[in-house]
Amino acid sequence: MSDIGTAQHHAQDTELLVARELTMRFGGLTAVDAVDFTVPAQRIVSLIGPNGAGKTTFFNMLTGLYHPTEGQLTFMGQDTFGRPPHQIAQLGMSRTFQNIRLFREMTCVDNVLVGMHTKLRGGFLATMLRLPSHRHEEREGIELARELMRFVGIHERHAELAGNLPYGDQRRLEIARALASRPSVVLLDEPAAGMNPQETYALEGLMHRIRDELGCTVLLIEHEMKLVMSVSERVTVLNFGRKIAEGAPQDVRNDPAVIEAYLGSSDGAVVADGYDQPTEAAS
Amino acid sequence: MPTVRERLGRHAPLFVLAFALIFPLIEGSLGLGMMNPLLRILTSVMLAMGLNIVVGFAGLLDLGYVAFWAIGAYCVGWMASGHFSTIKVHVMSGLPEAIPGIHLSIWLIFPIAAVLTAVFGVLLGAPTLRLRGDYLAIVTLGFGEIIPKVFQNGDDIGGHNLTNGTAGISGLDAPQLGGATGDAMLGLGWGTWGPLNLLPWYYLAIALCVLCYYVSVTMQWSKLGRAWMAIREDETAASAMGIHCVNAKLWAYGIGASLGGLAGVYHGARIGSIFPSSFQFYISIAVLCAVIIGGMGNVWGAIVGAFVVEGLNFWLLPSLTSWAAAVGLDIDFSSWNMLIFGVLLVVMMLYRPQGIFPSKSRKLVFDDEPGRPGDQHYPGGMHGPDGDGPHTPMPSPPGPGIPATPGIPAQELADVAASHRLAPERVVQQPAAPARPLPASVRFPRYGAGSNPFDRRADPDIEVAPA
Known part of the structure; x- marks a missing residue:
C-alpha cells in the first residue's frame, strides 16, 4: 500500500477531493498554510499532527464551515471553494465533530x-x-x-x-x-477520543467496514496513534499549519520531521502520544 | 403490542376534540357564561400553536409575534368592510352590490390572509437570519412594535388612508354561511353570524384550532420539522448535515406567521372592529409565556399553556372579581394579573422549567425488536480503566456493540490486554450484530437498490483509485 502516497500524481481522476495550496488565516495567524491534500476513492486516509496543528481547521474548510482564505478546493469534480456547508454536504461529504455535536433533544x-x-x-x-x-x-x-x-x-x-x-x-x-446521507467521503474528527481500548478496536473494524461494505472513503483525524497506524492507508502530518510529511504509515512514523514535531528531538522513538506504549502489533 | 394506556394516549386528541364539540351543551345547560372568554382563549390557543412552530420547533425566539396577529386582523378589516369606500368589490359576500368597499367572504379571507401573513413572516424573518439568541429576540421585538405603529399611523400614507389610524376599522361584515338559505338549512343564526350568537364562532374556533394542530403535528415529524429541531439543537451540525438553514428558518417564520394570521382574521371578524391599540407587546409576551409554561416544542403544551395563561386573564380573574362583588367585596382581581402571572412564571421556572408537557420525542414502536435493555451495563459505556488505581473488572458486554472486524487474531487481543494492563478475559471480541434483512417494502430510490442500500461501491460517480 506504500504507493498510495504517490497515487495522487498519476491518478488525478480518481481523487474525490483535491485541495491545492489551501490556506486559512485568522487575522494575523495562519492556521493552515498552503496545504496540498488529496483524498482517493474508497481508502482510509488520516490527518495527524500535534494539538493546534490546524487539522480541525482543515476539516472545517473542506466541509465549508470556514471560508478558506486562499487556494483551490475540488470535490467530486466540482469547485467547492467557499461553498456553504449544506451544498458541500449535498455533493456527498459528511462529517463528525471533535466535540460531539448530536441533536441531543432528539x-x-x-x-x-x-x-x-x-x-x-x-x-x-x-x-x-x-x-x-x-x-x-x-x-x-x-x-x-x-x-x-x-x-x-x-x-x-x-x-x-x-x-x-x-x-x-x-x-x-x-x-x-x-x-x-450516503456520502462518498466521511470525515471523522477524533472518533476515538474518550474511548476505551475495546471500543477503539471496534471503531477500527467499523472504519474498515465503512470502506469495504459501503464503499465510502474515510478521512480521519486522530490522536490515538495505534489506531491511525493500523487503519490508515495513507497518513498526512500537519504541524503549525504546514504539511510536514505524507505517505504510508511506516514511512511517516520514521520520518525525522514527524518525530521532531511530536517529541521535539530525534531520539529514534516511534510516534507516540504518551498513552500508548509503542508495540509491533500497531503496524 | 401497545398497551391500553398507549392506545388511549394515541387517541387522546380525539377524546379532547369530542369533549370540545359537546362542551357548548354542557356550558349551556349549566349556565357557566364562559363562552365569551373561551372564544378569546381559543384565539390564543391558535396563536400559541403558531408561535410554538417558531420558538418551540425552530428555536427562534420571537418577541414580536403579535405583528402577525395584527396583520391577519387588518386583512379582514380591509377585505370585509366599507373601509375602502371609493371602490366596490364583492366576492361571495352575500351583501347588496351597492355597498361600497371591498367585501370578500370570510372563507376566502382565511386563505388569502394565511398566504399574506406567511409572506410577511418571511419578510420580517429574512433580516434576522444571521442573528442568534438575544440579538434575534431584540430584532423581533422591534418588528412587533413597528407593525402596530404602522397601523396606528397608516391613515395618511402618501395621501391614502390605509388603516384609518387610531380610530381603526369598524363595521366589519358578519360572516355568512349561505345567507338566508344557510339559515334555513343549518338552523337559526348559522347563516349569518351575529355578535350575540356565539355558537358558530365557537365551532369555527375549534375548526381553526384543529387546523393549527394538524399543521403543527404534520410538520413536526417531517423532513422540514426535523430540520427545524436540528437547527434548534445545533445550527452548525445541522448545516453540515446538508440542511439549508436559511430556507428552513424562513419556512418556520412563514408557517408560524400564517397560523398567527388565521387567528388574527378570526379575532377581527369576531370583534367586528379593529383598533391598533389592541395589538400590544403584552400579547406577544402572553403567548410566549403560554408556549414556555406549556412546554416548548410540544403542541399540547402550547394548547394547555394558552388555556392556563389566557384562562387566568380572561376567565379566572374576572370571575373572581365578580364572585368577590357578589359577597360584597370590592376587589378588582383583573388588575392583579401581572402579579399573578409573574409569580406563576417564577414558580414554573424554579420547579418545572421544561413546562407542563415537556417536549417529547416521538415513540416509535417496532414489532420486530424488543425494547431497549433497561440495564446499566451497556457496552460502550465509560466503564473500564483509564486512570490509575486498582482496576475493577469490566463487565462483559451483554449485547452486541460495534461488530468488530471478524477475526482479530487472539494474539492481538492479548497484546491489547497486556499493553493496557488488563486481564486477558476483559478484552474480548464483540460479536457481530445479527443480520436483519430490510423489509421488502423498502425501496428508497435515492439509495442503492442492492442488499445494502448504503453501499456506493458500484456508483458511477466514484472511481476507485488503483491499489
Whole structure:
C-alpha cells in the first residue's frame, strides 16, 4: 500500500477531493498554510499532527464551515471553494465533530433521519396533505435509519434521546448520522477520543467496514496513534499549519520531521502520544 | 403490542376534540357564561400553536409575534368592510352590490390572509437570519412594535388612508354561511353570524384550532420539522448535515406567521372592529409565556399553556372579581394579573422549567425488536480503566456493540490486554450484530437498490483509485 502516497500524481481522476495550496488565516495567524491534500476513492486516509496543528481547521474548510482564505478546493469534480456547508454536504461529504455535536433533544432515529436530509424529498404539499408518497418516504427512512444504527451497533437504542446515550454510543450515533446521507467521503474528527481500548478496536473494524461494505472513503483525524497506524492507508502530518510529511504509515512514523514535531528531538522513538506504549502489533 | 394506556394516549386528541364539540351543551345547560372568554382563549390557543412552530420547533425566539396577529386582523378589516369606500368589490359576500368597499367572504379571507401573513413572516424573518439568541429576540421585538405603529399611523400614507389610524376599522361584515338559505338549512343564526350568537364562532374556533394542530403535528415529524429541531439543537451540525438553514428558518417564520394570521382574521371578524391599540407587546409576551409554561416544542403544551395563561386573564380573574362583588367585596382581581402571572412564571421556572408537557420525542414502536435493555451495563459505556488505581473488572458486554472486524487474531487481543494492563478475559471480541434483512417494502430510490442500500461501491460517480 506504500504507493498510495504517490497515487495522487498519476491518478488525478480518481481523487474525490483535491485541495491545492489551501490556506486559512485568522487575522494575523495562519492556521493552515498552503496545504496540498488529496483524498482517493474508497481508502482510509488520516490527518495527524500535534494539538493546534490546524487539522480541525482543515476539516472545517473542506466541509465549508470556514471560508478558506486562499487556494483551490475540488470535490467530486466540482469547485467547492467557499461553498456553504449544506451544498458541500449535498455533493456527498459528511462529517463528525471533535466535540460531539448530536441533536441531543432528539431521538437517535431522528438524528439519523436528519442525516438523511439531502436524500429525502419531503415536498411541502406532500407533507401537508400526508400523501402516500410522503408516508412511504418517512417509513422507509426510518427503516434505513435503523439499518444504519444496526451497522454501527446501537440499534437497541433507537427510541432514546441522543443526549442520554453513553459517550461511546454517542460517537457511534454521530458516525451513523454522517453515513445516513450516503456520502462518498466521511470525515471523522477524533472518533476515538474518550474511548476505551475495546471500543477503539471496534471503531477500527467499523472504519474498515465503512470502506469495504459501503464503499465510502474515510478521512480521519486522530490522536490515538495505534489506531491511525493500523487503519490508515495513507497518513498526512500537519504541524503549525504546514504539511510536514505524507505517505504510508511506516514511512511517516520514521520520518525525522514527524518525530521532531511530536517529541521535539530525534531520539529514534516511534510516534507516540504518551498513552500508548509503542508495540509491533500497531503496524 | 401497545398497551391500553398507549392506545388511549394515541387517541387522546380525539377524546379532547369530542369533549370540545359537546362542551357548548354542557356550558349551556349549566349556565357557566364562559363562552365569551373561551372564544378569546381559543384565539390564543391558535396563536400559541403558531408561535410554538417558531420558538418551540425552530428555536427562534420571537418577541414580536403579535405583528402577525395584527396583520391577519387588518386583512379582514380591509377585505370585509366599507373601509375602502371609493371602490366596490364583492366576492361571495352575500351583501347588496351597492355597498361600497371591498367585501370578500370570510372563507376566502382565511386563505388569502394565511398566504399574506406567511409572506410577511418571511419578510420580517429574512433580516434576522444571521442573528442568534438575544440579538434575534431584540430584532423581533422591534418588528412587533413597528407593525402596530404602522397601523396606528397608516391613515395618511402618501395621501391614502390605509388603516384609518387610531380610530381603526369598524363595521366589519358578519360572516355568512349561505345567507338566508344557510339559515334555513343549518338552523337559526348559522347563516349569518351575529355578535350575540356565539355558537358558530365557537365551532369555527375549534375548526381553526384543529387546523393549527394538524399543521403543527404534520410538520413536526417531517423532513422540514426535523430540520427545524436540528437547527434548534445545533445550527452548525445541522448545516453540515446538508440542511439549508436559511430556507428552513424562513419556512418556520412563514408557517408560524400564517397560523398567527388565521387567528388574527378570526379575532377581527369576531370583534367586528379593529383598533391598533389592541395589538400590544403584552400579547406577544402572553403567548410566549403560554408556549414556555406549556412546554416548548410540544403542541399540547402550547394548547394547555394558552388555556392556563389566557384562562387566568380572561376567565379566572374576572370571575373572581365578580364572585368577590357578589359577597360584597370590592376587589378588582383583573388588575392583579401581572402579579399573578409573574409569580406563576417564577414558580414554573424554579420547579418545572421544561413546562407542563415537556417536549417529547416521538415513540416509535417496532414489532420486530424488543425494547431497549433497561440495564446499566451497556457496552460502550465509560466503564473500564483509564486512570490509575486498582482496576475493577469490566463487565462483559451483554449485547452486541460495534461488530468488530471478524477475526482479530487472539494474539492481538492479548497484546491489547497486556499493553493496557488488563486481564486477558476483559478484552474480548464483540460479536457481530445479527443480520436483519430490510423489509421488502423498502425501496428508497435515492439509495442503492442492492442488499445494502448504503453501499456506493458500484456508483458511477466514484472511481476507485488503483491499489
